[in-house]
Amino acid sequence: MPQKQAVRQIESWPEESREAGQLVINQYGEPDEVTDSQLTWHKPGPWKRIVASKAFYEHNFPAPHNDSFESVIDCKVPPDKFTQLAEFDGSVIAERTAGEVSARCHDEQANFLALNLMHDIVTGKKTLSRHETITPRSSSTSGERNRRPTWKVAICACRRQRRRSRRPPAIG
Template sequence: MTGLFTEGWPSSATAAAHATTEKYGPPDEASPSTLIWHDRAPWKRIIVSRAMVPHRFPHTHVDVIKHVVDHPVPMDRIGDLAHFSGSVVYDRTRGELSSHCEDEEGNVLSLNLAHDVVVNGLDPQSARRRSHHAIETRNSQNRDPYLDALMFTPGRGADPDEATIDEHLRDRLRQALGGVDR
């Protein structure tokens, strides 16, 4: 069934779409460039994209699949996430932590390590070393369990921030724009 959605896609994106469909069933949304699954535990969202993003950490590959969880990240730890991996992204307003990689186990590994960075104080370089070692030994007896399942329970972390424009000023701005609510 995935073949109908992924016709003409690069093989790496097709493989990710097929593996995700095998594990989670058909996508909830499909377009010529993207497949999306919603609320497939433990994931809030899974997105497979035909677009390939070159990535060289911890080895050369292309990122085609993103896994999203709800996870709070303290403001003082956001920079550490960026130092750990450019594929780990925090959306503060939504409270979503995501990782994009070539496959699900790469994202599971990255999200487990991101959790350790933001919650347990793991330094980014140690997280990078563990990621490297886990991928290097993924097909051995020394397989890192961080590849197999999330080691934390996703939790709400949305931060809608604080209004800096009071109600009176907002109403005046709305009037000045002709009553358009933007």
């Protein structure tokens, strides 16, 4: 039985990005697009798009890891919130013209967490600093560890707003 195209493609990737690519293949199957440097899935699960990249970025927040797994949602961020997002985490990227926000982390759960924290920041629920401790088990800070995880809140909130309008939703 021949290997699938995506698995063959990532064999030559560095281990750091190959592992992330394999996680997405395991979760969502063959991608919609395959190139030498990335795999792309359109509308997998709750996402607008997922991109697994050959390139990876060392990232030390909240703990050392490599970023090569990007999850994208439709979400329009108010311009006055861009600085707060950039100060919090450079792996959360808001694209004003496209009306998209993405998180590039090491796996899907980390992206859920990052996008939920983005949602809390742009709606004013949290004003997180890089000095606060974030745990992968919860979107809470160190003082609120007993809260249940809310990883999917931002995606659901953006989808509800998107259904009301053809334009990407504004948060806030």
